[in-house]
Amino acid sequence: MEKFHKLITSVLMPGILKLHYATFDELLRKQDPFNKDLPVFDLQKVHMITPSGLAQLAAACHALNLQGKRPKIILPNGDVRSYVVRTGLSKIISPVADIHPPLPKLSFAFFDYFKGKNPRLLELTKIQCSDDIPEAVQKIEQELNTEFNYSTRQSRKIRNVISEVCENTFDHNTGCCGFISMQVYQNKKEGGMFLEIAVADHGAGLLNTLRTNPKNEGIRDDHGAIIESLKQGVSRFPDDPTHGTGLYHLKQTMDEFGEHLNIRSGTAKVHFKIKSAQTFSFAVPAMPGIQICFSLRTAKRA
């Protein structure tokens, strides 16, 4: 019945029903907010937003704000509106964007009250400095240990790479910030659970960052920048070999534990389907910064 309902909904109400790493670019393509004086994110057809949708939306709103614009986000009624409050998206974007119809005045108080109480949800968290990272990654680590059967060693590895990715959001950018979010889901197809983590920023992006190092002048485009950034030692620092390991570690760790890894920067997106060892590359509408999303499955203990 549920499948039938979804089929009917998709035929009668075509549009983006689930906002995540794959459909966010469809949203950008259709609504083109970065080329409008009055940018709008029309989410009326959306019935679900995942961490990647939350983080990318927050990054996009902040990027538009830096361009002197104040985007409008149109939400549907029902679950998505309350999810936007519960996950902290509404609070995070309130300085830079408007939600329509407006949310109740008590929505921020509601968020503050419930924040941190759901172990399966890491509310959207702004990252501006090192101090913003430990609490967020600790929550993810705890969830991996308790519900996903990860050993201390395994969850530490993941905690370390997430810290690196978060650090990149402010370390390589000026005047920008990053966002991180996590949510646990039931895997309806295969059973069990999976966890999605998203980290996004609205900074210079991989291509512009790497090209500040003359050694990287051979990198031609955003896609090339994503691929090169996964190699050991590739960084914007020509004289410091201790940089350029963050995304390398991320890829190594995802190869070990991940279901998928998605890296988006500028006009390119690369999606790694870890289980089947497949890689897909996409051209996407331009958006500042780097947006990373990955999902983790339950660990098999050695």
Add this chain to the structure above:
Amino acid sequence: MDKTIFQLKDYQQPFFTRPKAIQPHEDLEKLVAKAPAGSSIYVDLNGVEGVGYSYANELFGKTLISLKGSGWKKFLLVTNVTDDCREDLAQALEALDLVILEKENSGYTLIGKVNSIDEQTFQAIADKNVQISSAELSEQLKTTANAINERLAKLVEMGIITKTIGISPAGREQYLYSVPN
């Protein structure tokens, strides 16, 4: 050789992110600069449950690269390393093609980018606990002089063994190898 100790637990926790490692790294480099030639600097990781990769890169990576650049006139070791911390360090240093010596009561461990041949050669030197020549090592490990000399050159370049000039039983100059103390 003299022993200089650097306590990481004196610095702000958690030991994550590169900005947090900047001050400890500066202080460690000052300690290294003051230490006499030929000495070992120990980073005591007592109270340190783990380190982030970029933290390790800043603190250990930069210091090791600096020592390597100056021809390993001094040596960097770690002590009181927990299993989790060892794993973190290994991951970080492997990505930088570096290795650091861990000294415990029971002996030495190599942490970082090291293969089984390097490990075997190093342990043969460490187990001896005295200076050893390439000839003695060649006999012990039952391998050719050329092969041993190559292995020893590599371990010296990695900064995990010392190389000094000694006198052979025949009265000739020869190189002698040992682990840093």
